[in-house]
Amino acid sequence: MSAPAEHFESAERQHQAAELGMWVFLATELMFFGPLFLGYAYGRWSFSEGFAAASRHTDVVIGTINTAVLLTSSLFVALGARAVKLDRGAAARVLLLCAAGLGAVFLVLKGLEYHDEWREHLVPWLDFRFARPHQHAAAMFYFLYFGMTGLHAVHLTIGIAVMVVFAVRLGSGPVARLENQIDMGALYWHFVDGIWVFLYPILYLVERHG
């Protein structure tokens, strides 16, 4: 454990404080997503067929692959954080870079998906066209779809940047000094993955069997 900041007696107390601080921060992030989930629940309840029709136009293949990619990246981050705790700097660097790489893959696939949706006139602001009875519900669905996945992508990009910075700093100096911060970065990454675990079924799998 690295030397504690001056107002903490021990590094252990500082780690506990940092961990609690990060979890409280993750609570605020979840509350920040709250209104979007409530908006989705409201829309899904009042326009169930519209949301179902709109959800069938999303690309479930890319969505499923992306979920798998993000879950795997979470594994790499967990292994990376473990390696740092065991003072294996080199292994940790590789694992964190792999995680960041998978994050990038996710973003690329997401970009492709957005492009397809743009071409199919499914972006509410860019000449939105949808079959007649459900065009309003679909407009609301795609507003929420781009809102949620966009906000998630922003958080993921921050996560990737953080992982890359850690990987670079792991290259120089004692590994122990970064243990606390990398553990917090890992918590953040797993949170972003957890949000996607919920976004995937509600956006992609609405009455797929229809």
Add this chain to the structure above:
Amino acid sequence: MSAGLETPLQAASTLGTTVDVLFLTMLGVTGAVAIAVAVCIGYFTIRYRRSSGADRSNPPSRVRWVEVTWTATPLIIFLGIFLWSSAVFSQFYRPPRDALRVHVLAKQWMWKVEHDNGRREIDTLHVPVGRPVELIMTSQDVIHSFFVPAFRIKQDVLPGRYTSLWFTATRSGHFSLFCAEYCGTSHANMGGGITVMPQAEFAKWLASGPEQAGLAARGFEIYRRVGCSGCHEPTSTVHAPGLTGLYGRPVHLSDGSTVVADETYIRDSILQPQKQVVAGFAPVMPSFQGQLDEDDLIALIAFLKSRARPP
């Protein structure tokens, strides 16, 4: 602004009097508690001021029974008031069957009122005394709120939704009507007057007003005025789909799909005729977007509904 209009202290509606009774009871209970707390604070501050030699032996810092009572007592009082108030509140949502129905359309900064026989008013509402009146309200733009202090009633008027409100006036007179939900620049001037009249006088007033045909009749008048009849009447030379018995009938469109002619289809065909052209007809119909406002559309739809049965 609203000279001569009253906001009386004594309620002028049946529900209003029950609300007043609850209000006075609450005033009594809360007033008593406020005075009791003030007296205690004053008394203790004087009696136990630092310079006084009052007995301060074993000052209590926890007295269980005191704490239990001053938790349980408010709980019981609050539950009592809650039940009473909820009972009164639920009456707001149970309009009597025989209520007189009036349509209210709120728009930025005026109230458009329309009685069932088509008699229309702006910023005023004439109602009979002693008979329940039910207002069906919607807004054309933002959220407004129909507030008549004299009747102790208030109900927000929402765009995209009908909200309703009912009251039975107990005495005739002129009462203020205010808009109570902030709705923009002239929110303060969006007031009006409720005139409560004896029933006979009201019947006379209702009938005597300028000959205002019913909704459907007004729809037919618009149907001719803007020229729908020119093309859609069977006698016309233009090749246009017949509208008799249209409402509720499936319509085959030129792109092969079939749509049920509900209000939406009619509204869209009037405002954006190019989007859904009936099979076998040329897309020549002009758009009426901007020429017809909300009331005209409602009237036209009512007219077409009235022709649903073959003549």
Add this chain to the structure above:
Amino acid sequence: MNALPAEQSLPGKVLHEESYLREGFTLRSWLLTRDHKRIALLYMISITGFFFLGGAAASIIRLELLTPAGDVVDAETYNKLFTAHGVIMVWFFLIPSIPATLGNFLIPLMIGAREVAFPRLNLASWYIYTLGGIFVVITLIAGGVDTGWTFYTPFSTLFSNSNVVLAVMGVFIVGFSSILTGLNFIVTVHRLRAPGMTWFRLPLFVWANYATSLILVLATPVLAMTLSLVAFERLTHIGIFDPALGGDPLLFQHLFWFYSHPAVYIMVLPAMGVASEIIPCFARKQVFGYRMMAYAILGIAIIGFLVWGHHMFVSGQSMYASIAFSLLSFLVAIPSAIKVFNWTATLYKGSISVSGPMLYALGFVGLFTIGGLTGLFLAATALDVHLTDTYFVVAHFHYIMVGGTVMAYLGGLHFWWPKIVGRLYPENLARIAAVTIFIGFNLTFFPQYLLGAWGMPRRYHEYAPQFQLLNEFSSTGAAILGIGYLLPLGYLTWAMLRGARAPSNPWGATGLEWETPSPPPKENFAVIPRVVRGPYDYHPSGASAPSGASAEPQA
């Protein structure tokens, strides 16, 4: 005032470290400080600025309402004035007032810590607050916003043509400043308490700020997202509140009030904490029912999240939901009632000295009681139908915000001023100011209860002639209140520069913050104290409590 014999809490070891004020005199040392005490002062200055800016808007409003006709400003400007008054007072004064100033300064001192858990975040919180403030000032300069501080849709998204997006960004940003403060306090209280400082030995001020931080952290993000949805929908005309898409204006109201009712508890809970510190000190008596007070504070914070629907009884919400919210609103009133009774009972058999802070604290208890009781009228659905959106509601929340939070904030400022600036303020002037504020306040807002019950709607630029007399009382009261607020600004600033030097415990109060010299050194404590006794260990029968009774320095 009974200054105790020279304190000898730290026998033999004379604290000669410099006070935190003399750590550095450059602007850099202030703007880049990580000392929680200096950040508290930075907040105090910016909050006072916004208080008088919001107060100026209020004074023009009261001037306008002297006459029924709209003759001072036109309708558009009036709407922008009451919106500015609302936005500035709520987010830039009331919410940060006690937590960010007194809370930042005192919580580490009270729990025996040297610093808050995340000093850098604490400074970032002040910078984010200032950035949010800049956005709002730009909004005012660019022509203001006329949606009311509630930003109701579809007016704010489709029909208002004022700078809604700018104002919303300002509030969005300042929201993160309070989230950071809340996060800091939660972790500090959990992880940095001195040894022996168990939860039930914490002063109630720390309890109140802890509960407030729970609300800050859990409610503010919902506001941030809701307001960004409003801004987004205003820019692109697509959104979940847009009636044209089948969206629901009530969805916005649910999300907005889910934040905004807990927000009123953010504003009043710290004030309760301040009162719970001042009253036992000046009554020289243990607070009555300490545990019940702590549970009441937590109860208010949690049940506070369940009652927001009472803002929407007439908004088109379903009857059953309204009745459910009405019941929950009555339940949340019970902990507040318990607190008022406990403060009153604390005075029983005490040895009360009615000095400046005590006057403000008793004023707080009185006005908060009236504010709370009238809240019950609004919780009762049948009465709320008549009373909501009228001046009854305006009077209700001003009694709690101005009568409660501002009085307690001033009381707290006076009570801890010797500790913050190391000098004493003029006692008589403080008493005069307290009484002036109390009279001015009641003259301003009690007539508004009558106006509201009589039927005068709120946010009215012009009103019916029959309401004029009561409005004239209210406007004169506002003038007195305005003067009343200028007094403390004057003599507290004077005292900071030229007041008599203050001993470390001028009031003979218990609590770790009174163990440190006034003003305390940068590290707060030479040695982290070990706490052996609960708070408020006062003995009204005149026996002067051995100073520093609640803590001995560690061996």
Add this chain to the structure above:
Amino acid sequence: MKVSSIQLLVAVWVGLLVLLALTTGSAYVPLGIGNTLINLAIATFKVALIAVAFMHLNRSDAVVRLAAGAAILFLSFLAFLSFGDFLTRPREPAPWTVPQEGAAGGGPYEPSGEAVR
């Protein structure tokens, strides 16, 4: 500093992928409301798995677990009470258009049922 073993982490990862397959598979089986419930249940279980295994919640003390659950509890307050309103509200949609210009992205809102009660 206790550290979870590689086998545990990989096992959890595999479990997550299996659950993903289960979610996607179950979506194609017509179960009506069941689909949504199954999807949400699996998603909750996956998040719980991530929280305990990857975010080592099992090793953190009570306060941290409280912080982890707090947001979910308070969001459920928001959901239940606001849906308490939506579900019990009489639905009377009224025809509404943005007066100035047609709402972007599709025609004016259409009443989905009988407009007047």
